[in-house]
Amino acid sequence: MKKPPRRSTEDHPLVRVVLSIVAIGFIGLFLVLPLTMVFSQALSRGLGVTLAAIEEPDALAAVRLTLLAAAIAVPLNALFGISASWAITKFDFRGKGFLTTLIDLPFSVSPVVSGLIYVLIFGLQGWLGPTLREWDIKVIFALPGIVLATMFVTFPFIARELIPLMTDQGREEEEAAASLGASGLRTFLRITLPNIKWGLLYGVLLCNARAMGEFGAVSVVSGHIRGLTNTMPLHVEVLYNDYQFVGAFAVASLLALLAIVTLTLKSFLEWHFAEEIAAAHHH
Numbered sequence: 001m002k003k004p005p006r007r008s009t010e011d012h013p014l015v016r017v018v019l020s021i022v023a024i025g026f027i028g029l030f031l032v033l034p035l036t037m038v039f040s041q042a043l044s045r046g047l048g049v050t051l052a053a054i055e056e057p058d059a060l061a062a063v064r065l066t067l068l069a070a071a072i073a074v075p076l077n078a079l080f081g082i083s084a085s086w087a088i089t090k091f092d093f094r095g096k097g098f099l100t101t102l103i104d105l106p107f108s109v110s111p112v113v114s115g116l117i118y119v120l121i122f123g124l125q126g127w128l129g130p131t132l133r134e135w136d137i138k139v140i141f142a143l144p145g146i147v148l149a150t151m152f153v154t155f156p157f158i159a160r161e162l163i164p165l166m167t168d169q170g171r172e173e174e175e176a177a178a179s180l181g182a183s184g185l186r187t188f189l190r191i192t193l194p195n196i197k198w199g200l201l202y203g204v205l206l207c208n209a210r211a212m213g214e215f216g217a218v219s220v221v222s223g224h225i226r227g228l229t230n231t232m233p234l235h236v237e238v239l240y241n242d243y244q245f246v247g248a249f250a251v252a253s254l255l256a257l258l259a260i261v262t263l264t265l266k267s268f269l270e271w272h273f274a275e276e277i278a279a280a281h282h283h
Contacts, residue, residue: 035260061228069211085166089162089166090171090192103159105156112220114217122145123140153216154207157206174191177190232254235251
């Protein structure tokens with residue numbers, strides 16, 4: 001039986017094979033191989049040594065600080081992301097394009113530069129340094145500075161996830177609710193929030209992953225004080241520079257586990273979000 005001719009828009013089987021091999025090769029080289037090396041180095045002296053390195057007081061302090069900074073920065077960024085997205089997509093006002101540009105600013109500014117900006121503002125020799133010193137308020141080399149730096153580098157993620165989604169949904173449902181006398185808060189809680197819940201969770205997940213893994217901006221404002229202002233990425237650097245390789249890879253493996261959990265949740269949310277969109281289009 002004669003094989004039907006290949007359509008002009010259909011790729012040659014050889015092209016598909018080559019592209020698949022290239023994609024798998026890149027995944028193996030830049031994702032699987034580094035993760036394998038991290039875990040193998042962390043377990044090179046046995047599981048007991050790895051667990052002891054993670055349970056070391058400075059390592060536990062780094063874990064607590066990382067989780068605390070993320071726990072503060074992510075909800076605040078979620079609040080900003082929802083507010084900015086709602087304003088940009090549901091209302092017309094002067095300066096909307098400028099606000100959208102500002103949201104993308106952290107993507108174009110080096111994290112190290114953003115950290116230096118906070119030092120210039122809140123440091124002892126900075127613009128607000130003398131005032132903060134009089135009131136005995138520490139921002140730089142303390143938790144507030146770490147949270148501020150983390151928020152700056154992560155605040156676009158939730159807004160950038162919600163703006164296209166809310167734009168695609170339009171304003172019809174909110175306008176109908178307003179015409180029936182619903183308040184703004186009630187409209188948001190009963191209509192807007194249910195429509196964006198999966199996109200919001202997806203954005204929060206990405207924001208949290210970046211917050212826990214941020215290095216550059218936090219490195220500038222933290223002061224690298226072991227047991228006090230070192231987050232997990234900074235603690236990995238300190239251990240590695242001190243030639244404590246097992247400890248460095250042990251903490252890095254903990255970060256890698258968090259990344260794997262994040263990727264798993266991300267895949268689940270993408271699947272669930274796609275199913276919801278398909279169901280909405282079907283109805």
